[in-house]
Amino acid sequence: MRASDRAYAILLDEIQSGVLAPGAVLAEVEQSTRLGVSRTPLREALSRLTTDGLAVQQSPRVTVVSDVDTSDIRELFELRRALEETAARLAAERGDASAFAELALAFGQATLTHGDDLDAYYSLIAQFDAQLDAAVVNDYLTSALRNVRTHLVRVRRLARDNPDRLAASVAEHRLIASAIAARDADLAAHATHVHLHNALSSILTALDSPTGGSPAASPSTQGAA
Template sequence: MRASDRAYAALLDQIQSGDLAPGTVLAEVEQAARLGVSRTPLREALGRLAADGLVVQQSPRVTVVSDIDVADIRALFEVRRALEETAARLAATRADADVFAALAVEFAGVGALDRDEGRDAYYALIARFDAQLDAAIDNDYLTSALRGIRTHLVRVRRLARDIPERLAASVAEHRLIASAIADRDADLAAHATHVHLHNALTTILASLDAPSALKGTA
C-alpha cells in the first residue's frame, strides 16, 4: 500500500470514529510524524479527504476536520433517502432472494446491543448488507453515489451509537427491508427503507439536542 493510501485510510478511520473530532487542526508536520509518512503523501491524503468533504482548508497551511451540523445532516438524509429507496426497489427485482433471506435471518439473531462487541458486530452486518445491496442493483453510478453518502454516514451514526433502543429498532427495520427484497416486494422494500431513514434522522436530530451530542446511528 502506498504511503498516501495508508495515511488516507488512517485519517479516514480516525475522523469517522470521532477520534479526530470536528474542528481538529491537522498540522502537516505533526500528522506526518504521527502517521510515519513524509509530508508529500500526507498532502495527497488530505487532498482526498477534502474531496470527500471530511476536511476543509482554512488557510494554505491550516487544515481542519469539517463540522457536522443539522443542515448538513438533513441534506445528507435527503440524498440518502432518494438513493437508498431506489436501491431497495431495484434490489427487490434483481437480487438473489436467498442471499437477502439469509441476511434477514442474521438480523433476526442480532443481540447484545448494550455492549461494544454487539454493536460492532451489528455494524459489520450492515456493511455486509450494503455490499450485497450494491452487488444486487448492479449499477456503478448508483453504487458510487451510495459509497460517497456512506463515507459521511459513518460519522453521523456515532451520534446515536449509545442508544440501545434505537439500535434495536434499526435491527428490526433492516430485517424487514432484507425480507422484502427476498420476497421481491419492491414497494415494501422502498417503504421500509423510507421508514428506517425517517426514524434514524429523527433520533440523530434528537441526539444533537443532548449534552453528549456529536459523540457519536442509523
C-alpha cells in the same frame, strides 16, 4: 500500500472515530512526522479528505477537519434516502433473493444484549450493504452510496446509544431484507424510507439532548442508523 493511501486510511479512521474532532488542524509538518510519510503523499491524502468533504482547506497552508451540524445531517439524509430507496427497488428486481432471505433471518435472530452483540449487528449491516451494492449492478449508484456511508460513520458516532432505537433498527432491516427477498420493490423502498426517517429523527433527538453528540462516544455505541 502507497504512502498516500496509508496516510489517508489512518486520517480517515481518526476523523470517523472522533480522535480528530471537527475543527482539528491537519498541519502538514506535524502529520507527516506523526504518520511517517513525506509531505507530498500527505498532501495527496489531505486532498482526498477535502474531496470527500471530511476536511476543509481554510487557506493554502491550513487544512482542518470539517464540522458536522444539523443542517449537514439533514442534507446527508436527503441524499441517503434518494440513493437507498432506489437501491432497495433495484435490489428487489435484480438481487439474489435467497441471499436477502438469509439476511432477513439473521436480522430476526440478532440480539443486542452485550457489547459483542452490537459489534456483530454492525457487521451484519455491513453484509447487508455489501449485498445491496452487489444487487443493484450500478457502479455510479454504489460509488455514491460509499461516499454517503463514509460520512454516516461520523454521524452515527455523534448520536448516543439508544437501546429502543437499536431494537427498532433490527426490525426495520429485517423488513427491508424480507421485502427484497420477496421481490416486492414498493415495500422495499417504503420500508427503507421509514427506516431512514426513524434513524434521522433519533440522531437529531440525541444531538439536541444535553449529553448528545459527545465527541468521546465510542464507535461500538453508535446510534443505529
